[in-house]
Amino acid sequence: MKSLATIREGGAANWAFRIAATVVVFALVLYVPTKTGAGTIQTAIEALVLMGAAMSLNLLLGYTGQISIGHSAFLGMGAYTTGILVSRYGWSPWYTFPVAFVLSFALGVIVSFPASRIKGVYLALVTLALALVFPQVVTWKKLSWLTGGGSGLPTKDAQVADTGFNIGAASRGQMQYFEIFGWNPLGDLRKPDNKAAFWYWIAVGVVVIIYLVCRGLVKSRVGRSMVAIRDNETAAAVMGVNLVATKAFVFGISAGLCALPGCVTAIKTGGVSPEGIQSLTVRGAITFLIVMVVGGAGSLWGPIIGAAVYVYVTDITGGWASDEAIPGVLRPFFGWAKIPPSDGIFAVLLIVLMFVAPRGLVGVWRQYSPRIVRVLPRPAGTTGAAPVAIAATITNTHSEGEHE
Amino acid sequence: MPLLDVKDLKAGYGPVNVLDGMHLHVDQGEFVVMLGANGAGKTTTMRAISGLIPRHGSIVFEGHDIHKASADSIVRSGIAQVPQGRGTFPELSVEDNLLAGAYVRHGGDGVHDDMDKWFAVFPRLAERRAQRAGSLSGGEQQMLAIARALMSRPKLLLCDEPSLGLAPLITQELFAVLERLNRDEGLSVLLVEQNANLAMHIANRVYLLETGQIVASGSAEELGADDAIRKAYLGF
Ligand SMILES: Nc1ncnc2c1ncn2[C@@H]1O[C@H](COP(=O)(O)OP(=O)(O)OP(=O)(O)O)[C@@H](O)[C@H]1O
Ligand SMILES: [Mg+2]
Numbered sequence: 001m002k003s004l005a006t007i008r009e010g011g012a013a014n015w016a017f018r019i020a021a022t023v024v025v026f027a028l029v030l031y032v033p034t035k036t037g038a039g040t041i042q043t044a045i046e047a048l049v050l051m052g053a054a055m056s057l058n059l060l061l062g063y064t065g066q067i068s069i070g071h072s073a074f075l076g077m078g079a080y081t082t083g084i085l086v087s088r089y090g091w092s093p094w095y096t097f098p099v100a101f102v103l104s105f106a107l108g109v110i111v112s113f114p115a116s117r118i119k120g121v122y123l124a125l126v127t128l129a130l131a132l133v134f135p136q137v138v139t140w141k142k143l144s145w146l147t148g149g150g151s152g153l154p155t156k157d158a159q160v161a162d163t164g165f166n167i168g169a170a171s172r173g174q175m176q177y178f179e180i181f182g183w184n185p186l187g188d189l190r191k192p193d194n195k196a197a198f199w200y201w202i203a204v205g206v207v208v209i210i211y212l213v214c215r216g217l218v219k220s221r222v223g224r225s226m227v228a229i230r231d232n233e234t235a236a237a238v239m240g241v242n243l244v245a246t247k248a249f250v251f252g253i254s255a256g257l258c259a260l261p262g263c264v265t266a267i268k269t270g271g272v273s274p275e276g277i278q279s280l281t282v283r284g285a286i287t288f289l290i291v292m293v294v295g296g297a298g299s300l301w302g303p304i305i306g307a308a309v310y311v312y313v314t315d316i317t318g319g320w321a322s323d324e325a326i327p328g329v330l331r332p333f334f335g336w337a338k339i340p341p342s343d344g345i346f347a348v349l350l351i352v353l354m355f356v357a358p359r360g361l362v363g364v365w366r367q368y369s370p371r372i373v374r375v376l377p378r379p380a381g382t383t384g385a386a387p388v389a390i391a392a393t394i395t396n397t398h399s400e401g402e403h404e
Numbered sequence: 405m406p407l408l409d410v411k412d413l414k415a416g417y418g419p420v421n422v423l424d425g426m427h428l429h430v431d432q433g434e435f436v437v438m439l440g441a442n443g444a445g446k447t448t449t450m451r452a453i454s455g456l457i458p459r460h461g462s463i464v465f466e467g468h469d470i471h472k473a474s475a476d477s478i479v480r481s482g483i484a485q486v487p488q489g490r491g492t493f494p495e496l497s498v499e500d501n502l503l504a505g506a507y508v509r510h511g512g513d514g515v516h517d518d519m520d521k522w523f524a525v526f527p528r529l530a531e532r533r534a535q536r537a538g539s540l541s542g543g544e545q546q547m548l549a550i551a552r553a554l555m556s557r558p559k560l561l562l563c564d565e566p567s568l569g570l571a572p573l574i575t576q577e578l579f580a581v582l583e584r585l586n587r588d589e590g591l592s593v594l595l596v597e598q599n600a601n602l603a604m605h606i607a608n609r610v611y612l613l614e615t616g617q618i619v620a621s622g623s624a625e626e627l628g629a630d631d632a633i634r635k636a637y638l639g640f
Binding site for chain 1: 454456474475479480484486487491492493494495500503504505507508510549552553556
């Protein structure tokens with residue numbers, strides 16, 4: 001394959017690219033809360049929640065080859081754990097995150113045991129059942145003392161504030177400031193923009209944590225055994241990989257991580273119920289799947305890009321149910337259904353991608369970017385130090401593409 | 405005492421046993437070949453020894469009965485299998501395939517030294533170390549599968565039809581490597597083959613398998629000298 005230029009991995013040009021990509025990512029992340037308003041920030045939070053869920057699903061499906069159409073239930077575990085602890089027991093939301101992780105991890109491990117005996121379509125059905133049962137269980141009348149039944153649980157600001165969302169400062173009864181030992185970086189939280197920014201940074205934190213866990217895992221010995229299971233279960237077993245234990249572990253981690261964006265939705269939505277948070281119904285599980293596949297399964301950045309694209313398209317086409325809102329050239333194609341066409345657009349995108357790029361948008365990048373710039377791997381035997389850890393973290397797509 | 409001693413082995417995939425009371429053994433440093441027609445139960449034997457399928461009877465390896473042990477603990481005790489077909493991990497690089505082979509060693513000492521050693525034995529792999537395993541040719545993948553199994557530092561290598569789908573020249577090359585490992589490193593080998601001619605050439609001892617039963621065993625010369633066996637099983 002011809003390419004316009006050739007650079008060496010770890011060389012100056014490669015580092016320049018990595019640093020540039022890092023700067024772009026940082027700039028985007030900073031731009032949203034500082035230069036846009038509450039509406040855009042809310043949309044960005046949606047994208048971040050979706051990223052977190054799709055990334056955790058990616059560990060299980062993309063890397064380990066175990067399908068799950070039940071991840072909405074794990075997200076729901078997070079949302080309800082936070083909802084219950086905050087509104088019933090007066091906890092600070094901060095502390096609900098680890099609890100949600102642990103509970104969801106446990107549920108994931110339990111699900112993994114039947115799951116490790118079944119494969120493919122059967123596993124899809126079992127996990128689908130989980131997604132279908134979850135909303136039923138949490139809205140069950142007999143559990144309403146805990147889950148609030150059909151009307152769900154409120155997690156209003158006042159309660160959040162009363163229980164002290166501030167670190168190192170006494171709670172003020174009203175959520176006014178986010179203080180870290182006397183420093184309040186976000187200003188007056190009674191302003192909607194500032195409050196949205198507050199939830200936004202929490203969501204960013206969750207996504208960064210999930211990313212770092214995924215990255216650490218897939219680059220480790222366990223990560224190799226995960227891909228081994230995905231690619232060839234028999235060969236993995238004769239390599240000494242304990243299939244049941246590894247699957248249980250990955251199911252647990254994946255479920256636990258997926259709960260974290262659930263916690264975020266619980267506090268930012270101001271209440272927890274299957275109607276209020278669509279992501280914890282089976283629709284959510286399918287959305288995670290679509291986002292992961294469109295972005296690129298089995299790559300660290302796939303779900304991130306997939307979620308960003310998904311939310312962007314959904315946002316743009318959100319108003320396209322009425323003719324006036326549809327851009328002129330597109331009017332013949334949309335509007336007749338009288339519902340926002342984002343589902344349809346993604347359905348078509350999914351079908352097209354399955355044919356031209358089964359590895360999603362990241363796959364397209366990996367396939368075609370070498371035509372422009374080809375990155376030669378390091379000479380054999382030199383592992384090389386990683387000078388700037390953050391840059392490496394954020395821009396690994398490039399080097400990763402050469403090895404995987 | 406044999407390195408591996410299998411007695412009255414029964415195994416299968418459901419109610420019916422494919423193997424019904426099989427006996428075989430491999431001595432320390434021996435190169436044993438198992439021949440048999442399609443469906444005779446060769447792969448099933450390998451799977452049973454490796455602990456991939458439920459089994460009964462006694463499988464003693466280095467004095468320990470492993471017939472109830474889990475697949476991963478069997479690998480840890482020193483038995484590595486090269487499964488039938490292209491048993492590589494196509495999405496992992498050649499290097500990562502080898503690292504996956506060292507899975508039970510927990511990245512301990514000498515993993516990279518071993519990798520270099522197998523790269524020296526299989527120079528074709530060394531040239532392609534950063535390449536996806538899925539992009540290797542069939543022969544290269546088979547070499548990779550063998551090198552990967554050796555990365556766990558086994559005492560006994562189970563090799564299931566490594567010649568499957570390979571050109572005769574590549575097969576010869578592969579067998580030569582196995583023979584050398586057996587001779588120079590004292591690696592014990594149990595090799596399954598259909599290709600009687602080539603395999604018998606390097607074997608210390610040969611088993612003939614028919615519908616889950618060992619029907620004959622002996623050195624290559626002994627079996628070759630028996631006209632009935634030669635005509636029925638060896639086809640020459
Ligand atoms: N996974 C399975 N489930 C059910 N039956 C199986 C399975 N694998 C093999 N068998 C059956 O077990 C018998 C022995 O199969 P095995 O794979 O051991 O044969 P083999 O000697 O390795 O043959 P070949 O030379 O074709 O590889 C066959 O009759 C086959 O149909
Ligand atoms: Mg076979």
